[in-house]
Amino acid sequence: MSALCGRIDLGLAGGIVDQIIEFRDVSKSFGDLRVLDDLNLHVKAGEKLALIGPSGSGKTTILRILMTLEDISGGDVRLDGESLWHEERNGVRVRAGERHLRRMRTGVGMVFQQFNLFPHLTAIENIEQPQVLIRKTSKAQARDKAGDMLAMVGLADKQDHYPHQLSGGQQQRVAIARALAMDPKIMLFDEVTSALDPELVEEVLAVLRRLAVETDTTMLTVTHEMNFARDFADRVLFFEKGKIVESGSPDQIFTDPKEERTRSFLRNFLSNIN
Secondary structure (H helix, E strand, O other), X not given: OOOOOOOEEEEEOOEEEOOXXXXXXXXXXXXXXXXXXXXXXXXXXXXXXXXXXXXXXXXXXXXXXXXXXXXXXXXEEEEOOXXXXXXXXXXXXXXXXXXXXXXXXXXXXXXXOOOOOOOOOOXXXXXXXXHHHOOOOOHHHHHHHHHHHHHHOOXXXXXXXXXXXXXXXXXXXXXXHHHHOOOOOEEEEEOOOOOOOHHHHHHHHHHHHHHHHHOOXXXXXXXXXXXXXXXXXXXEEEEEOOEEEEEEOHHHHHHOOOOHHHHHHHOOOOOOOO
8 A cells, every 4th residue: 555644636626635534425235235325434644533323324334344344335435545445457447356455455454343362372472473474574573563562552561471361451452452563554443342341441442542642543433432432533423324424523522413313322321412
């Protein structure tokens, strides 16, 4: 992938805009079920977005499309100005092949609800191995980077522990460290606390808050933790039925949402919404 950052020409009025992710009239259907409905979404480089809304509203599908785990049914997705799901061959626009998709997703990291750690590898080996296999990093460099990432998520003393020796919150922090070690320009977090016991949720959210403040990585998180979304995000998007119902700053969305559907959803989580 190209640098996945900086100023790019979107071919729109006004010319150069600092965008890293674009969804242009994107649709996605599973059989007769339309999950994304002509979605238009633009994300600036370094922006932190919280995606909220009821289950089945298309939030996770957006992340899976960016990670090339789901194809699109229509429209165009662009990363740093380059089409994700299409490429040109001999001057003709065609569906992207695996080589193109592999190159494009090198700049994107994703942390899932489940930790997906290799049970036979220690924490540091789980972070080290993808660097060696995918980035072709030397084992020594990968080990150093893995140690740094474990320290960043507060687990420097757990590097030789196997997943079964770690709590759920610790395992999720290892998964975050593993994704960060690949130096992505875009990080995707899909309900990363939903599989955790309540008392372990805050330790993971604290790591994400710190990353939001200390890095310029573009981040999209799907979450039902509204207080976290308020702290974490530059912008909050409320989704329903594959569309963005409302978009705004955390203060605007959580204090004075404009749309009745947003207000009714947030009443389940916040006491200040009338």
